[in-house]
Amino acid sequence: MSEQQTVVHLLRHGEVHNPTKILYGRIPGYRLSALGVQMAEVAAKSLDGLDITYLVSSPLERAQQTAVPLSTQFGLDIDTDDNLIEPTNHFEGKRVSVGDGALRDPRNWWALRNPFAPSWGESYLSVAQRMRVALESARKRALGHEAVCVSHQLPIWTLRRYLAGQRLWHDPRKRQCALASVTSFHFTGDSLTGVRYSEPARALIDSADASPSKGA
Secondary structure: OOOOEEEEEEEEOOOEOOOOOOOOOOOOOOOEOHHHHHHHHHHHHHOOOOOEEEEEEOOOHHHHHHHHHHHHHHOOOOEEOHHHOOOOEOOOOOOOOOOOHHHHOHHHHHHHOOOOOOOOEOOHHHHHHHHHHHHHHHHHHOOOOEEEEEEOHHHHHHHHHHHOOOOOOOOHHHOOOOOOOEEEEEEEOOEEEEEEEEOOOHHHHHHHHHOOOOOO
């Protein structure tokens, strides 16, 4: 008898309404933009017809919102797993783009002393380990079927690198985890046998990026 095949899809939330361009992290009240809602709907449609029997999300609003179309489409309740949450970050509430004051302020330099840990927030190893717990929990809940976990860019990318045996510190600009993207972990029994990646909302992202009104 062959071992059961299980797939756990990690879905990144859609675009967030963030007109002041701060690093919002775990700050409550940050919800999807109108475009983000569209992204969530497109991502849900991309999974239509799959054998999804379990749906779980980070507790943050933007992730919970992204899970709603899936809940409706598959007739599933949305469970919440704190292990899927965004990492803590010293720069929450501040602008941290290149040239912004938060990175130029000497009072913040201590938080930047070690990019390998990193020193500005939860360690990459901690993120990877709790995400591994969330992945395993979802796999067991959907054993022989498929699950969707709605999370955030850094946790999803860190987990992927961790399971691939790669170093956890990395260049954030090179993460393969676009808005509303799906990173699918395939299991045979309890063994990970493959990882696939897709960007169902790519056309929406490209269209927004090309818009003359698109902000920095």
